[in-house]
Amino acid sequence: MTEAAAVHLAYADLVSLLERIFVRHGVSEHNAKILAENCAGCERDGSLSHGIFRMAGYVSSLNSGWVDGKAVPEVEDVGPAFVRVDAKGGFTQPAMLAARPLLIEKVKANGVAVLAIRRSHHFSALWPDVEPFAEEGFVALSVVNSMACVVPHGGKKAVFGTNPVAFASPRAGAAPFVFDQASSAIAHGDVQIAARAGHDLKPGMGVDRDGQPTNDPKQILDGGALLPFGGHKGNSIALMVEILSAALTGGYFSGEFDWSGHKGAQTPFTGQFFIVIDPARGGNDVFAERVAGICDLVLEAGQERLPGDRRHVTRAKAEKDGIPLSAENHEKLKALAEG
Ligand code: NDP
Ligand code: PYC
Incomplete structure (x- = not known):
């Protein structure tokens, strides 16, 4: 998280918020608990490309009828x-x-x-x-x-x-x-995060839609590909x-x-x-x-x-201080849970 954290949530509180989002969007309570623990664990450990950043994508997939949350x-x-x-x-x-x-x-x-x-x-x-x-x-x-x-x-x-x-x-x-x-060379989630933040990638990670090397994450996402x-x-x-x-x-x-x-x-x-x-x-x-x-x-x-060392250091800090979330991300999660 680059911006200052406005909220620090206990792991159990983040799990419960994410569980509400999953259930609200058609996931069974049993499956929602599993997915919420998984996603909150990623956020807690600083695996940010697969933490709460992914919740909008989960919801979008569920709403599209592509995945069966009750399977x-x-x-x-x-x-x-x-x-x-x-x-x-x-x-x-x-x-x-x-x-x-x-x-x-x-x-x-x-x-x-x-x-x-x-x-x-x-x-x-x-x-x-x-x-x-x-x-x-x-x-x-x-x-x-x-x-x-x-x-x-x-x-x-x-x-x-x-x-x-x-x-x-x-x-x-x-x-x-x-x-x-x-x-x-890089996870797709990190390409999306870089595109959103307006950062270039290191050389050698992807190509544009014409197959030419590019460091621009937006060009990779817009018809390009990774290596x-x-x-x-x-x-x-x-x-x-x-x-x-x-x-x-x-x-x-x-x-x-x-x-x-x-x-x-x-x-x-x-x-x-x-x-x-x-x-x-x-x-x-x-x-x-x-x-x-x-x-x-x-x-x-x-x-x-x-x-794994970085994850464990991040986990220990989150267990002590709570999981840091920006106010914007916290509001987005609450909106997904309630809206
Ligand atoms: P990274 O390149 O960030 O990290 C890969 C591994 O290397 C991690 O175990 C990491 O440990 C370790 N590591 C990173 N830097 C160092 C270092 N300097 N010295 C020693 N070890 C280091 O991960 P990726 O970008 O390749 O993947 C990110 C995530 O995306 C993964 O969790 C992966 O499972 C997920 N993913 C999921 C997909 C899916 O289909 N579900 C598809 C592709 C990726 P540490 O975690 O402690 O930093
Ligand atoms: O980050 O590459 C990725 C990814 C693909 C599917 C889920 N995560």
């Missing part, structure tokens, strides 16, 4: 280590939570299990999906594809979504090690995410779904994939200590901080 996911037990979920056109977070007990049961029984969610909408950061697994002692990796806005390396047409990958591992003596990153991070290497990760999140789950590729009949739709209708591992099966009794060890080595070698 009840169907969990299928399809193998000793394989769980599938049909999210039935709803959000992925309730689908994941519906499958979680069976998934954990399978991880405990087999040492590893996968979860494939299809026909689902994901409009948030990915770290809230994996961090809780690591807090329970498991290693987790998740990927989700989104909407076509990334041109393949050397290509001309957007094929990939911004396709993030998130990974979480227990770490002795500290919060789990977690990273969560788009496979595009994968790291050239051909990020490109392969984006492609892997499409394969795991869509081909494997039975969901749509990022360029495959047609939302043109739903004016205002913003939430990508794709799939999400998880691998969850019980590290105890690795036969290493000091797994979490080893993770802490390699993290320490990285810091001793000169890396300023580890992924």
Whole structure:
């Protein structure tokens, strides 16, 4: 948040405000609680591209009839280590939570299990999906594809979504090690935020509608596209995410779904994939200590901080002082809840 914060809300108060917005716009109370906790958690941790900034988009998608806020996911037990979920056109977070007990049961029984969610909408950061697994002692990796806005390396047409990958591992003596990153050079949400603020992007993030490099976020949003991070290497990760999140789950590729009949739709209708591992099966009794060890080595070698550190510092401050919101954003949320 760049402007001075006029309001500091306790996490529980922000959750309750967001819950009211979701329910008012057609989300079941069960799903609204899950989505509100997810979104408030992003805001609390300073994941601002997926915090309250996204509420107008959630509402717009719900109002357009594109996403079913009342969807009840169907969990299928399809193998000793394989769980599938049909999210039935709803959000992925309730689908994941519906499958979680069976998934954990399978991880405990087999040492590893996968979860494939299809026909689902994901409009948030990915770290809230994996961090809780690591807090329970498991290693987790998740990927989700989104909407076509990334041109393949050397290509001309957007094929990939911004396709993030998130990974979480227990770490002795500290919060789990977690990273969560788009496979595009920048998340689409951050391009929107830069466009709104009138800031240019760093070079190498996107192209305009003619495929020419541009640093102007508005040109990227107006018919242009993003680039994968790291050239051909990020490109392969984006492609892997499409394969795991869509081909494997039975969901749509990022360029495959047609939302043109739903004016205002913003939430990508794709799939999400998880691998969850019980590290105890690795036969290493000091797994979490080893993770802490390699993290320490990285810091001793000169890396300023580890992924997740910024979030935890922001979270601790928000837990002490409340979650900072500008007066304007607070008013906008209240209007969405009441108007
Ligand atoms: P960032 O580039 O901001 O951060 C990526 C990761 O790198 C984070 O784990 C971050 O940790 C870490 N990091 C950042 N700077 C440093 C540093 N200097 N040293 C060490 N680690 C660092 O994220 P992205 O822009 O790639 O993605 C933003 C969000 O957008 C993600 O949460 C992602 O899930 C979400 N997203 C969601 C999509 C969807 O379809 N739902 C699509 C694309 C993106 P920290 O958080 O502590 O800064
Ligand atoms: O920020 O790239 C993004 C994004 C896409 C879908 C949800 N967030």
